[in-house]
Amino acid sequence: MFAATLIDPEALHQIRNLEVRARSLLQNYLRGIHRSSHHGHSTEFTEYRQYIPGEDTRNLDWRLYARTDRHYIRKYEDETNHRFHILFDQSRSMAYGSTNGYNKADYAATLAATLAYHLEQQHDATGLTTFDVKPTHHIPPRYRPGQLRRIFHHLEIRPNGEGTDLAATLEATLPLLRHRATTLLISDFLAPLQPVEQQLVHLRARSQELIMLQVLDPAELTLGLHSDTLLEDMESREKLHIDPQAAKKSYLQKLQSHLDHLKAFAAAEDIQYHLLPTNQPMELALLDIIKTHSA
Amino acid sequence: MSLLAPLYLLGALAIAIPIILHRRKQRPDKTTLFSTLLFLEPTPPKSKTKTKIEHPLLLLLRCLAILLVALCFARPLLFNPDNKPDFRQRHLLLVDTSASMQRGDLREVLQDSLKDTIETLKGNNAEAALMTFDRETKALSQFTDAFSSLAQEAPEPTWHGTDIGDALCTAAEFIQQAPKPPETAFETGGTIHLFSDLQQGADLAGLTGKTWPPDIRVVLHSLTPSLDATDNASIEAAPALPGKPEEARIRISNAANSSASQFTLAWKEQGTEDNATSKAEPQVGTILQIAPGESVILPAPPKPDAATTTLELTGDSNPFDNQLHIAPPPARPIHILHIRPKADDTPKGTHYYLQKAFQPTQTLLPQIASLTPDAVSPKLDFTQNHLIVAETPIPASLTGLLEDYHQTGRTILILLQDHDHLPGLTTLLRLPNPGSVPAIPAKDYHLFENLDTSHPVLAPFQDPRFRDFSKLHIWKHRPWPLNMERAQILAKFDDGLPAMVHVPHEKGNTLVLTTSWAPGDSQLALSTKFIPLLYSILEYSIGNLQPQTRYTTDTPIDLSQFPRTTSITAPNGENHAVREGQNHFQPELPGIHRIQTGEHSHTLAINLPPKESDLEPMNVAALLAMVGGPAAGNQEDQNAAASPLPHLEASQKMWKWFLLAALLVLAMETILAARLTRSA
Numbered sequence: 001m002f003a004a005t006l007i008d009p010e011a012l013h014q015i016r017n018l019e020v021r022a023r024s025l026l027q028n029y030l031r032g033i034h035r036s037s038h039h040g041h042s043t044e045f046t047e048y049r050q051y052i053p054g055e056d057t058r059n060l061d062w063r064l065y066a067r068t069d070r071h072y073i074r075k076y077e078d079e080t081n082h083r084f085h086i087l088f089d090q091s092r093s094m095a096y097g098s099t100n101g102y103n104k105a106d107y108a109a110t111l112a113a114t115l116a117y118h119l120e121q122q123h124d125a126t127g128l129t130t131f132d133v134k135p136t137h138h139i140p141p142r143y144r145p146g147q148l149r150r151i152f153h154h155l156e157i158r159p160n161g162e163g164t165d166l167a168a169t170l171e172a173t174l175p176l177l178r179h180r181a182t183t184l185l186i187s188d189f190l191a192p193l194q195p196v197e198q199q200l201v202h203l204r205a206r207s208q209e210l211i212m213l214q215v216l217d218p219a220e221l222t223l224g225l226h227s228d229t230l231l232e233d234m235e236s237r238e239k240l241h242i243d244p245q246a247a248k249k250s251y252l253q254k255l256q257s258h259l260d261h262l263k264a265f266a267a268a269e270d271i272q273y274h275l276l277p278t279n280q281p282m283e284l285a286l287l288d289i290i291k292t293h294s295a
Numbered sequence: 296m297s298l299l300a301p302l303y304l305l306g307a308l309a310i311a312i313p314i315i316l317h318r319r320k321q322r323p324d325k326t327t328l329f330s331t332l333l334f335l336e337p338t339p340p341k342s343k344t345k346t347k348i349e350h351p352l353l354l355l356l357r358c359l360a361i362l363l364v365a366l367c368f369a370r371p372l373l374f375n376p377d378n379k380p381d382f383r384q385r386h387l388l389l390v391d392t393s394a395s396m397q398r399g400d401l402r403e404v405l406q407d408s409l410k411d412t413i414e415t416l417k418g419n420n421a422e423a424a425l426m427t428f429d430r431e432t433k434a435l436s437q438f439t440d441a442f443s444s445l446a447q448e449a450p451e452p453t454w455h456g457t458d459i460g461d462a463l464c465t466a467a468e469f470i471q472q473a474p475k476p477p478e479t480a481f482e483t484g485g486t487i488h489l490f491s492d493l494q495q496g497a498d499l500a501g502l503t504g505k506t507w508p509p510d511i512r513v514v515l516h517s518l519t520p521s522l523d524a525t526d527n528a529s530i531e532a533a534p535a536l537p538g539k540p541e542e543a544r545i546r547i548s549n550a551a552n553s554s555a556s557q558f559t560l561a562w563k564e565q566g567t568e569d570n571a572t573s574k575a576e577p578q579v580g581t582i583l584q585i586a587p588g589e590s591v592i593l594p595a596p597p598k599p600d601a602a603t604t605t606l607e608l609t610g611d612s613n614p615f616d617n618q619l620h621i622a623p624p625p626a627r628p629i630h631i632l633h634i635r636p637k638a639d640d641t642p643k644g645t646h647y648y649l650q651k652a653f654q655p656t657q658t659l660l661p662q663i664a665s666l667t668p669d670a671v672s673p674k675l676d677f678t679q680n681h682l683i684v685a686e687t688p689i690p691a692s693l694t695g696l697l698e699d700y701h702q703t704g705r706t707i708l709i710l711l712q713d714h715d716h717l718p719g720l721t722t723l724l725r726l727p728n729p730g731s732v733p734a735i736p737a738k739d740y741h742l743f744e745n746l747d748t749s750h751p752v753l754a755p756f757q758d759p760r761f762r763d764f765s766k767l768h769i770w771k772h773r774p775w776p777l778n779m780e781r782a783q784i785l786a787k788f789d790d791g792l793p794a795m796v797h798v799p800h801e802k803g804n805t806l807v808l809t810t811s812w813a814p815g816d817s818q819l820a821l822s823t824k825f826i827p828l829l830y831s832i833l834e835y836s837i838g839n840l841q842p843q844t845r846y847t848t849d850t851p852i853d854l855s856q857f858p859r860t861t862s863i864t865a866p867n868g869e870n871h872a873v874r875e876g877q878n879h880f881q882p883e884l885p886g887i888h889r890i891q892t893g894e895h896s897h898t899l900a901i902n903l904p905p906k907e908s909d910l911e912p913m914n915v916a917a918l919l920a921m922v923g924g925p926a927a928g929n930q931e932d933q934n935a936a937a938s939p940l941p942h943l944e945a946s947q948k949m950w951k952w953f954l955l956a957a958l959l960v961l962a963m964e965t966i967l968a969a970r971l972t973r974s975a
Contacts, residue, residue, distance in 0.1 A: 231335065235330075240335055246338040
């Protein structure tokens, strides 16, 4: 099924157009792996559900009532279609990239676009909410012409947010998610987790499923600096002089602790978690996500 | 290898800079963006230096480049000090002995400067020669390495002017033409050490328009008196007013930078010693107020007695130019030879009127000699005469002497007399003999007409007031018998025949008067035209008759104005015998010179050249621009000029190779640095 070799992200990001990039990734490696059940309006119903008093009587199946004298409600298409909502981090830290030609935001955008493209082909409703310290753009999940174009458009916006306040963002985003949906949270999660955890629990409760994709640069995972450096925080603009040799050990320990904590939290809350270094092919993570939701 | 400017090698210490920079732990000067500092703690650098040198090859190249540039500035050269004969240099000590060097203690200053210079030349494989100059340049010694023989005593200053231009040119030629022993290798050219007070009155005209030889260097040693008194006034003779040559006039000038403005002018009594400190004892005389930078012309004060000849100015600090010697212009001896067929000194002849016409005056002392054919001898010499008046027939034996006389450029006046043949004249004029020349008697008289007053001989009659010849009757004249293309008729008679003819020669002229001033021929001798005509002919023969009134120690006395001069007595009483054929005499001292010419004695007042009184410093830059010398004559330049190293270094030009090597190293450094930057 996966005869083709994994594509190098650096080579993939040579393609400037996000849509082409997503289509190329999808058509070459994910072709035929998923044909989801069709839940749209044009399809036949999937099941009947007993009428609960107080529900809208327009949804009653009167023919069945005539035939069976029971009140049943036909499950409509929208209830059977998947809703995907992508929460996409566009804070400044996502603009960091030590790899040649692309950064974490490019990598995450490719990932989100590929998913959106795939879902659109399956007639799934896909939405997008971008954020930094607060939601910046919100596209409700829909399946309609132009939806994918709008998603691509907003994914291509360069990260220029002030910082990342994930907790505030999630708190502000929750009211926007009026329907249960599979929520895909793409971020680097380089922020204190304590305030976020509460919001993630709420999001998980409101979501059909929550998937956390943590995108990190290899240099962030290894502190790949060679000489004395005056580092500037991309979000807070704070400057710090470090000696990589001396600071590396402490940094890696703290980072690993942060990742372990996030991973443990995800497991505890039944949240699907993927760590995606930007130098690694993204197909594996995509396959996991798609296969999970194709089942 | 030697270094011409080793101090520049200190610049090599700059290699410490790249070494320090390469060992210095660099503080990051550029910030690096990072996604978050959440997991980082500050770790400042422990020390500012690193034990390990960063990029040692780059450091090596940078140090090498600095070292090469420093070497380049140090002007390296290949020089073996033990091989001195290869670079023997010649130094010419050119000493100013002009009159301005008489002031103050300039001679002692000159002596010290000469000694210092000679000391610097010793041991430098150099040889030197000594020359002095004032108006003329004299070589006192040839090039020698025996410096002790040079300038044991500073040359004594003279009373002449300063001709630096001619002196420098002569000195340069002296160096170039000095013999070079084949066993010794000499450096080309040489160095001229000019010792002078460099006063503005010095003459630089000799350098104008000449290309100074590039291998001759000039080092200026400007001499200044210990007590450099700037106040200086000078006195000189001023031109006489027209028509009053006997009235002496003087010009007194005060220097622009002078501090004195009051001076005293008085005649100096005969026999009074020169008073160098005349300022201390002002003589009784005319007190003058002259502002600095101004000059006045005034008549000389009346002489106390006829023997007094010197005016003296007092009141300034430089008395060397404060005397003016005044003497009446000398009467110029004029020798006139009258060649006549027979001795006739009666009023019927021409000689009588000739003697009457040429009488002694204040400026001329005519002496008329007579020569008849019977007195002709081979020992005769006509060349000393200023004018020859010859009456035909001219003996053929004299034509050779007359032709020699023509070579002096002077004039023969020929009076045509009745005669059957003109052998002497035709030989003189190189024409065939026309035969008999009978006189043409007039019925009553003839008159002069058609006078060519544009000719110098008749120019005195150009004014209409003097052009009336109608009262001058000619009783008898002779036809001009010779048809000559080169003859110019200056005047005619009223019958159309030539009266005066001018025949030019290669040198000299012949004037032919077809009548004479004998009373039997014309009224010329008794007319007012006679004396002006004779003096005009005399002036046409010998030039300007006006006497030279101003003589300086720079102007040789023209002895041709004083024929038969036997001796000249200088003011110091020294008697100079004049050789036969000597045309000039160079006075060495200012003062009254007495010229003895046979039985006559003439006095000449010789004074200092006025330019010597201009003591302001000359424009040294202009002088150096003409000789391409160093900017100043200080000790460092002198030592530099004395050393052969600069010229050797200039010929080797090793600095160019060091500069090229430095550029190559810098190019390599640039390439390497670019690669390291890229790799980083």
